[in-house]
Amino acid sequence: MDTVFSQDDFLRYSRHLMVPEIGLTGQERIRAASVLIIGAGGLGSPAALYLAAAGVGRIGIVDDDAVDLSNLQRQILHGSSAIGRPKVESARERLSDLNPGVKFETYLDLFSEHNAEEIASGYDLLLDCSDNFATRYLINDLCALTGRAYVYGAVYRFEGQVSVFDSRSGPCYRCLFPEPPPEGAAPACGEAGVFSLTPGLIGTLQAVEALKLILGIGETLTGRLLMVDTLSMTFRPIKLHKRPDCDLCGENASIKHLIDYPAFCAVGQGEPLRPQESVSPRELEAQMKADRPPLLLDVRSEVELQVSSLPGAINIPLEQLSARMEELDKARETVVFCRNGTRSRRAQRQLQEAGFSDIKNLAGGINAWARDVDQKINQY
Numbered sequence: 001m002d003t004v005f006s007q008d009d010f011l012r013y014s015r016h017l018m019v020p021e022i023g024l025t026g027q028e029r030i031r032a033a034s035v036l037i038i039g040a041g042g043l044g045s046p047a048a049l050y051l052a053a054a055g056v057g058r059i060g061i062v063d064d065d066a067v068d069l070s071n072l073q074r075q076i077l078h079g080s081s082a083i084g085r086p087k088v089e090s091a092r093e094r095l096s097d098l099n100p101g102v103k104f105e106t107y108l109d110l111f112s113e114h115n116a117e118e119i120a121s122g123y124d125l126l127l128d129c130s131d132n133f134a135t136r137y138l139i140n141d142l143c144a145l146t147g148r149a150y151v152y153g154a155v156y157r158f159e160g161q162v163s164v165f166d167s168r169s170g171p172c173y174r175c176l177f178p179e180p181p182p183e184g185a186a187p188a189c190g191e192a193g194v195f196s197l198t199p200g201l202i203g204t205l206q207a208v209e210a211l212k213l214i215l216g217i218g219e220t221l222t223g224r225l226l227m228v229d230t231l232s233m234t235f236r237p238i239k240l241h242k243r244p245d246c247d248l249c250g251e252n253a254s255i256k257h258l259i260d261y262p263a264f265c266a267v268g269q270g271e272p273l274r275p276q277e278s279v280s281p282r283e284l285e286a287q288m289k290a291d292r293p294p295l296l297l298d299v300r301s302e303v304e305l306q307v308s309s310l311p312g313a314i315n316i317p318l319e320q321l322s323a324r325m326e327e328l329d330k331a332r333e334t335v336v337f338c339r340n341g342t343r344s345r346r347a348q349r350q351l352q353e354a355g356f357s358d359i360k361n362l363a364g365g366i367n368a369w370a371r372d373v374d375q376k377i378n379q380y
Contacts, residue, residue: 005024005027009055009101012055012099012101013027013055016030016054016055021215021217021218022215022217026215026217027055029214029215029216030054030055030056030057030211030214030215031055031056031057032057033056033057033058033124033125033214034056034057034058034059034060034122034123034124034125035051035056035058035059035060035123035124035125035126035127035210035214036059036060036061036062036119036120036123036125036126036127037051037059037060037061037062037126037127037129038062038063038111038126038127038128038129038130038135038139039062039063039128039129039130039131039135040061040062040063040065040075040077040087040088040090040091040129041063041065041071041074041075041087041129041131041199042071042074042075042129042131042155042189042194042198042199042200042203043127043129043131043153043154043155043199043202043203043206044061044063044077044091044127044129044203045074045075045076045077045078045091045199045200045203046076046199046200046203046204046207047127047129047153047203047204047206047207047210048061048077048091048095049076049077049094049095049098050204050207051207051210051211052095052098052099052102052104053098053099054207054211055099055101055102056102056210056214057102057103058102058103058104058105058123059095059102059103059104059105060104060105060106060107060119060123061088061091061092061104061105061106061107062088062106062107062109062111062119063086063087063088063091063107063108064108064109064110064111065086065087066084066085066086066087067082067083067084067085067086067087067090068083069083070380071087073196074194074196074197074198074199074200075087075199076200077090077091077094077095078090078091078094079094086108088106088107088108089106089108091104091106092104092106107119111130111135111138111139112138112261113138113258113259113260113261116138116139116142116258117142117146117258120142120146124148124214125148125149125150125151125210125213125214126139126142126143126148126149126150126151127150127151127153127206127207127210128140128150128151128152128153129153129203129206131188131189132188132265133180133181133186133265134180134261134262134264134265135261136152136154136173137173137174137180137261137264137265138258138261139152139173140152140165140172140173140174140248141174141248141255141258141259142258143165143166143167144165144167144172144248144249145248145255145256145257145258147168148166149164149165149166149168149213149222150164150165150166151163151164151206151209151210151213151221152164152165152173152206153202153203153205153206154202155189155194155198155199155202156186156189156192156194157192157193157194157195157198158195158198158229158230158231159198159227159228159229159230160198160199160201160202160227160228160230161202161225161226161227161228162202162205162206162209162221162225162226162228163176163221163222163224163225163226163240164209164213164220164221164222165222166222167242167248167249169222169223170222170223170240170242171223171240171241171242171243171246171249172242172246172248172249174243174246174247174248174249175240175241175242175243175246175249176225176240178243178246178247180264180265180266183266183346187343190339190340190342191338191339191342191343195230197230198228198230201228201230202228205226205228209221221237223239223240223241224237224238224239224240225237225238225240226238276360277348277359277360277361278360278361278362278363279335279360279361279362279363280363280364280368280372281362281363281364281368281369281371281372281373282372282373284335284362284369284373285373287335294332294333294334294335294360295314295328295329295332295333295334295335296310296312296313296314296334296335296337297313297314297316297328297334297335297336297337297347298310298313298314298315298316298337298338298366299315299316299317299318299321299336299337299338299343299344299347300315300317300318300338300339300343300366301317302315302317304339304380307378307380308366308370308377308378308379308380309366310337310366310369310377313337314327316328318338318343318346318347321347321350321351322350325351325354328351328356330354330355330356330357331357331358332358333358333360334351334356334358334359334360335359335360335361335362336348336351336359336360336361336362337361337362337365337366337369338365338366339365339366339367339380340364340365340367340368341361341362341363341364341365341368342365344361344362344365345361348360348361367379367380
């Protein structure tokens with residue numbers, strides 16, 4: 001990496017050069033560094049912007065998704081003109097304009113156990129800006145097995161978490177979470193929603209930790225989990241400890257190589273829907289014209305009813321369903337729906353296990369109904 005600075009570089013990084021903890025030597029370290037960001041969404045957007053602006057010499061970005069209108073509330077790397085384009089392409093364009101002196105490498109692919117080692121090869125530091133547990137465990141295991149640190153971030157509505165995991169000198173992610181949570185216990189923002197500024201704050205803190213690691217300054221979050229609540233504007237660090245019995249970094253570690261992470265996290269491991277357990281929006285439209293139409297059960301949160309609803313549907317939020325099943329007729333044909341079909345599938349399983357005999361899931365949820373049947377209903 002060329003560390004010779006031009007006059008433009010001196011001007012661009014002048015505010016860094018005046019900081020005693022950074023100076024020219026520190027800026028040279030930043031330019032010589034390489035960082036891989038997994039995820040170009042809510043967390044990856046501010047992290048990538050600030051690391052590029054700071055002059056990190058080589059930045060890799062991994063994401064297999066395309067920009068969607070619903071992303072723009074929080075994913076500040078992308079604009080309206082990028083809708084439909086791969087996020088990594090949109091990110092490269094924006095970041096190259098911000099700092100053309102940085103080398104950007106993009107990977108339009110799902111980061112998995114099959115390609116993680118190859119993609120991450122040659123990067124000094126990783127940033128976990130993902131939104132699912134399978135990828136979080138993968139990044140953790142990869143870094144522990146290859147002797148690297150990484151910066152972790154996660155968000156839920158108004159709350160967020162940040163930490164630095166480095167199993168060489170502290171605990172790893174598995175020390176904190178030995179097992180993934182059960183399905184539905186920690187819903188993604190597509191199901192639970194998220195305050196637009198929460199990922200902005202957490203992603204920025206990830207960039208702060210990354211630069212501290214690169215520069216070797218300050219006290220990083222290694223061995224600490226920073227809990228952030230934007231509603232109360234509180235920042236609470238929690239001390240983490242290395243677990244002697246950790247399967248990855250413990251005294252008798254059993255994990256020696258990357259594993260099947262979707263299977264480990266039980267992603268998609270439930271019984272697949274049989275044809276008779278699902279109904280399309282068009283099929284449901286026809287059934288609703290019958291003499292005895294099915295009961296419509298909406299398992300979304302009450303606040304979501306302000307956005308859209310189906311006439312005649314009863315609302316029992318998923319988290320209340322187990323306590324309110326007596327309100328439903330076990331023998332009546334019932335169609336369960338949510339925003340996109342994920343929560344309603346979990347509700348369907350609960351009802352089937354409780355003895356309900358004729359439960360169907362609306363494929364694609366109310367958004368699919370709005371798209372295929374009634375365009376007057378709001379999609380979100």
